[in-house]
Amino acid sequence: MEKVTVSLRDRSYPIYIGADVLPAIGELCRPFGFSGRGVLITNSVVAPLYGPLVLSSLEAVGIALTLLEVPDGEEFKNLQVAGTLYERLLPLGLDRRSPIVALGGGVIGDLAGFVAATFMRGLPLIHAPTSLLAQVDSSIGGKVGVNLPQAKNMVGAFYQPQLVVSDVCLLRTLPPKEFHAGLAEVVKYGVIADKAFFEWLETHLPSVLERKEDAVIHMVETSCRIKAAVVERDERDEGVRAVLNFGHTVGHALEATTGYRQLTHGEAVAIGMVAAARISCQMGLCGEELPQRLQHVIERIGLPTALPVPPENLIEAIGYDKKLRDNLTYFVLTKDFGDVTVAPILDPIGALQNLS
Ligand SMILES: NC(=O)c1ccc[n+]([C@@H]2O[C@H](COP(=O)([O-])OP(=O)(O)OC[C@H]3O[C@@H](n4cnc5c(N)ncnc54)[C@H](O)[C@@H]3O)[C@@H](O)[C@H]2O)c1
Ligand SMILES: [Zn+2]
Structure with a gap:
């Protein structure tokens, strides 16, 4: 079992990563002195697969969890579902040391985390991420929240968990499309922070794609360290x-622009990473080798690399991003693997048009 610590003074917490670590979640909870009553929030896909394991592991250390299930899907990460969860928590007689365990992908992590951050002004949160994206990204860093009909992740908080338990064995049941989406974020870590890790990915991609345990553990651990x-x-x-x-x-x-249906987040990010690297190259920040190697890795994963719509179609959506900041569109640009810079691009649509 590997351990990565997120060091944030009094909000520090451990991430445990390994094969078959979920059955140990109860033991890992022991040092925290949680009370004997808590809640497991999960969804209808993950509940039958891994719910019983979590319930029995915590029961063995004297914590009785009530399982609350929400439907599967991003569309249920909203205030209405959060409201339903508050109603269901109310009669359970929870106290300030009652843990909320989030068992699922990023949707459950964000939703259950938001409920944990707000119910009774905050209950201890434990992440048990079950998707690759959740293990390498959403369970680390404390962003929790829900979507509004008009905008994703618009209501939320920074609320760090007390403990993260990432069992890579759970990834065996993850659909390939979701596994590949998570890999986009993994590739991102290599580019932004760690050239040796990018090179490791280039070499070990076949083992990663076969989900070989050792390779996946190394990949999740390195990603967690970087984030x-x-x-x-x-x-x-x-x-x-x-x-x-x-x-x-x-x-x-x-x-x-594509209505959140045509592309997974990972596919959209894959295309965006290649575009950003090529723009960097065009600006003279890096040579052609970087976008080429990046594109090659992304293609080997089976993720797309080309814009599926003309750049002009992105004007409105990129403009929205601009509105959120100081009226400029910021790009993360690449100088080398492990060396990036954040800079405003005055004419992002023009830059994208120049690529094609
Ligand atoms: N908080 C953050 O910092 C942060 C960072 C990145 C993304 N996010 C959020 O994460 C969400 C996306 O997360 P996601 O990609 O995990 O999507 P998801 O939670 O919808 O999971 C993807 C699909 O896989 C299923 N699934 C999950 N684990 C499984 C398993 N082990 N076996 C079989 N099926 C499994 C889920 O039920 C779902 O159908 C978005 O809402 C995004 O906003 C948050
Ligand atoms: Zn992302």
Whole structure:
């Protein structure tokens, strides 16, 4: 079992990563002194697969969890479902040391985390991420929240968990499309922070794609270390945490423009990363080798690399991103693997048009 610590003073927490670590979640909870009553929030897909394991592991250390199930899907990460969960928590007689365990992908992590952050002004949160994206990204760093009909992740908080338990064996049941979507974020970490890790990915991609245990553990652990290091420097996303948005300016615009259905988040980010690297190259920040190697890895994963719509179609969505900041569109640009910079691009649509 590997351990990565997210060091945030009194909000520090461990991430345990390994094969078959979920059965140990009860033991891992022991040092925290949680009360004997808690809640397991999960969805209708994950509940039958891994719910019983979590319930029995916590029961063995004297914590009785009530399982609350929500339907599967991003569309249920909203205030109405959060409201239903509050209603269901009310009669359970919880106290301030009652843990909320989030068992699922990023949707459950964000939703259950938001409920944990707000119910009774905050209950201890434990993440048991079950998707690759959740293990390498959403369970680390404390962003919790829900969507509004008009905008994703618009209501939320920074609320760090007390413990994260990432069992890579759970990824065996993850659909290939979801596994590949998570890999986009993994590739991102190599580009923004760690050249040796990018090279490791180039070499070990076949084992990763076969989901070989050792390779997946190394990949999840390294990704957690990289994200933890960024979060430690900028917990509340006021500066360097922006590097995590590599590929996301175009990625988010693509998701919004295509109605969040045509592309997974990982596919949109994959396309966005190649675009950002090629723009960097065009600006003379890096040579052609970087976008080429990046594109090659992404293609080997089976993720798309070309814009599926003309750049002009992204004007409105990229403009929205601009509105959120100081009226400029920021890109994370690549100088080398492990060396990126955040800079405004005055004419992002023009830059994208020049690529084609
Ligand atoms: N908080 C953050 O910092 C952060 C970061 C990135 C993304 N997010 C959020 O994460 C969400 C996306 O997360 P996601 O990609 O995990 O999507 P998801 O939670 O919808 O999971 C993807 C699909 O896989 C299923 N699934 C999950 N684990 C499984 C398993 N082990 N076996 C079989 N099926 C399984 C889910 O039920 C779902 O159908 C978005 O809402 C996004 O906004 C949050
Ligand atoms: Zn992302």
